[in-house]
Amino acid sequence: SSELTQDPAVSVALGQTVRITCQGDSLRSYYASWYQQKPGQAPVLVIYGKNNRPSGIPDRFSGSSSGNTASLTITGAQAEDEADYYCNSRDSSGNLWVFGGGTKLTVL
């Protein structure tokens, strides 16, 4: 399968912890990378590899993976974390790229 599946929407109370998941067969072979996108802006990489954050990404963002599921966890969600989040990986063949459908995170 070349698909990555995400829940369309998730909400979290301010300061609480939220997990956003991504499922797909390719995740058994490849780590997911996670991108945050705010309205009118280009996506920004927040997590890649096993659990790596680019410079400038707060340490409240973390990643994990098990079997065919990758997860992005935000520990102590802030208002500025409200955004769309996309997972991404190579497909099972290793030659092509696939994105998840995106999860809209609302911080209450």
Place this chain on the structure above:
Amino acid sequence: QLQLQESGPGLVKPSETLSLTCTVSGGSISSSSYYWGWIRQPPGKGLEWIGSIYYSGSTYYNPSLKSRVTISVDTSKNQFSLKLSSVTAADTAVYYCAGERELLWAVWGQGTMVTVSS
């Protein structure tokens, strides 16, 4: 710091060819570390990978678009380009160029909106 900038027409007529160029600055497009790609996002929808190219010219395309897509690179201008033929309203989207390395999209352009309409 590597920066990417998309350019091209914002309006394309149905059945015509969409053409966009991405200019790479702050580094060489011939870097062996990067693949260069195009990703699009229809209004209100998710991201879709269109295809990628290496500076040597090797290309990989999304199978759903492969018959209509050509991505090329011009190392002398530090640019790579996208051509999408026979466009319809379904091709209306923000088009991003991006640089891929080590299994992640490390750098993105700001995106350019392309509308397909007569």
